[in-house]
Amino acid sequence: MKLGDGVEQAIHSVLVLSGLAADGVLAAAALAEYHGVSTSYLLKHLQALAGAGILQSVPGPKGGYRLARPADKISLLDIVLAVEGAAPAFRCAEIRQRGPFPLAPEFSKAPCAVNAAMLKAEQAYRAELRKVSLADLETDKATPLGAAINQRSCAFLDRHERRQPHPN
Template identity: 65%
Template sequence: MKLGDGVEQALHSVAMLAGLTDGGVLSAAALAEFHGVSTSYLLKHLQALSGAGILETFPGPKGGYRLAKPASGITMLDVVLAVEGPAPAFRCSEIRQRGPNPVPGRFFDKPCNISSAMLRAERVYRAELAKTTIADLIDELTALDDGSIAARGCAFVAIHERKTSREAQSKG
């Protein structure tokens, strides 16, 4: 199974947004710059994440994105489904019923056994993704990091994080 590049970009972006301060946002351009990806391509996925209720969007020149809920409440499956959609990765088109020398229809009363096996595998795959939250990923990375990865991210966020106008007004 091959997932699109958008899934990787979305997962990394959501993980990065989990490190923002209260009221902080990052622009799509900043997220794209940090990850070395196309802003327009990433923007499409950020919009999908917003539509799925994973991200909050703040429009305008000082706007950007932040998590709509805690990182502990967002699973890898949530992100994958937001980007790739809910349809199964394997789609059976019943090619077993095509071609020369057709067999009687009674052989096709039950779903294709190949399709059934693929859907069982996808259920397991999705169950595994549903077990892992963005907070879990951050905890795993923190355990492996000697401080270098955190320092890189913190330095970037310190320069690019914006406060939403709502937050800035309440502090001013």
């Protein structure tokens, strides 16, 4: 299974947004700059995340994006489904019905073993993504990598974070 680049961009963008102050927002262009990606491509995913209730979009020239709910209430599955959609990765086209010796239609009323196995694997994959919250992905600032990530994001947020009051 191959997830689109938008999934990685969305997860990392939501992680950056989790570091904002309660009244902070970050413009899509700033997030795109931070990750070195296309603003228009990232914006499409940010809008999908807002539509899914993961992000809040704050309009206006000083607007941007922030988390719509706490980081511990956002799972990796929430983000993947917002970006990729809820349809299963494997879609049975019932090819047993094609070719020179197709199976009779009555044999295609129930899923074949291939479809059943693929759906079972997808359920396991989704269950694992559901277990991991955004808060679980926060880096340990005591490690060299965690300290470097924290230093980079703090410096960036200091320059680009905008203040917008949260609606009551």
